[in-house]
Amino acid sequence: LAKTTQPISMDSYEGQEVNITCSHNNIATNDYITWYQQFPSQGPRFIIQGYKTKVTNEVASLFIPADRKSSTLSLPRVSLSDTAVYYCLVDYSSASKIIFGSGTRLSIRP
Amino acid sequence: NAGVTQTPKFQVLKTGQSMTLQCAQDMNHEYMSWYRQDPGMGLRLIHYSVGAGITDQGEVPNGYNVSRSTTEDFPLRLLSAAPSQTSVYFCASSQGGSSGNTIYFGEGSWLTVV
Numbered sequence: 351l352a353k354t355t356q357p358i359s360m361d362s363y364e365g366q367e368v369n370i371t372c373s374h375n376n377i378a379t380n381d382y383i384t385w386y387q388q389f390p391s392q393g394p395r396f397i398i399q400g401y402k403t404k405v406t407n408e409v410a411s412l413f414i415p416a417d418r419k420s421s422t423l424s425l426p427r428v429s430l431s432d433t434a435v436y437y438c439l440v441d442y443s444s445a446s447k448i449i450f451g452s453g454t455r456l457s458i459r460p
Numbered sequence: 461n462a463g464v465t466q467t468p469k470f471q472v473l474k475t476g477q478s479m480t481l482q483c484a485q486d487m488n489h490e491y492m493s494w495y496r497q498d499p500g501m502g503l504r505l506i507h508y509s510v511g512a513g514i515t516d517q518g519e520v521p522n523g524y525n526v527s528r529s530t531t532e533d534f535p536l537r538l539l540s541a542a543p544s545q546t547s548v549y550f551c552a553s554s555q556g557g558s559s560g561n562t563i564y565f566g567e568g569s570w571l572t573v574v
Contacts (some may be wrong), residue, residue: 382560393550394503395463437502447518448493448563449553452502453563 354438359455368425370454372438375419383414383421385439388453394437398423412439425456462486466551466566467487473541473573483551483570491554491561492534493518494526496547497568503550509534541573 361362361366375382382401386394398414400421410425425432437453437458467482485492493508495518498500505518508526525537534553538545551567554561 384562386563391548392567393552393570394563395565396562399560399562435502447505447508447516448491448554449497449505449519450503 354451355438356436356438356454358452360456361457361459362428363459364429365427368422368428368432368456368458370436370438372423372427372440373420374404374438374440377440381404381440383412383418384439385412385423386412386439386450388435388437390434394435394450396428397436406408426456428456430458430460432456461545464551464553464564464566466549466569467496467568469567471572473538473571475543475573476542477541479538479541480570481538481549481551483507483534483536483566484532485534485551485553485564486532487553487555487564488531489553489555490527493549493552494524494534494536495547495550496520497550498547506536519534539569540546541571543573545571546573547571 352353365457383397385397386398398410398412400414405412413422435453435455437450464485478519491513494506495503497503504520506524507526509515516528551566552563554563
């Protein structure tokens, strides 16, 4: 299984753009990169998924370089409500074991 | 539009007691799993199932049993509760175990073992 590495925590301020990078050096050809968001006392929820280049939806953008060994989740103009834990997932196609890891704890300040 | 439903939401157990956390999904998903999350920590996979009649161990399976008699249900049994099992438990499901499938989570079950 590919191991993902992401920062344990990040701080930012309201109105700023936040970029969270995930490293996944051993990503396999068939694997997607998916990000989940977890608010306190709730289960994680899907926010964005990509395979290569750039994906954008109403919540975030996902940038994936050509070598796909890393990816960056971009949250534009964050607000206090974006305070959450963000998980990067890749490579669970081979063994069906979906391992989440520790995620990145994002704190947004006024 | 129920999605993934977990019961109970809150439970207090005494050390040594057993109990079952229920999980049901109405999306006809093949893949189901259980995670635990300790305060301030990430999710750890306990057990998972790739279909009815098939289960396997995750990262932290000790002290827990699962079964998958139907596609819809995936109960988690605590055999003899210990204080170390105090945690929040999340059930999840997805169409498959491949990385292109979205994972849906229940609202969580808060378990305290005293």
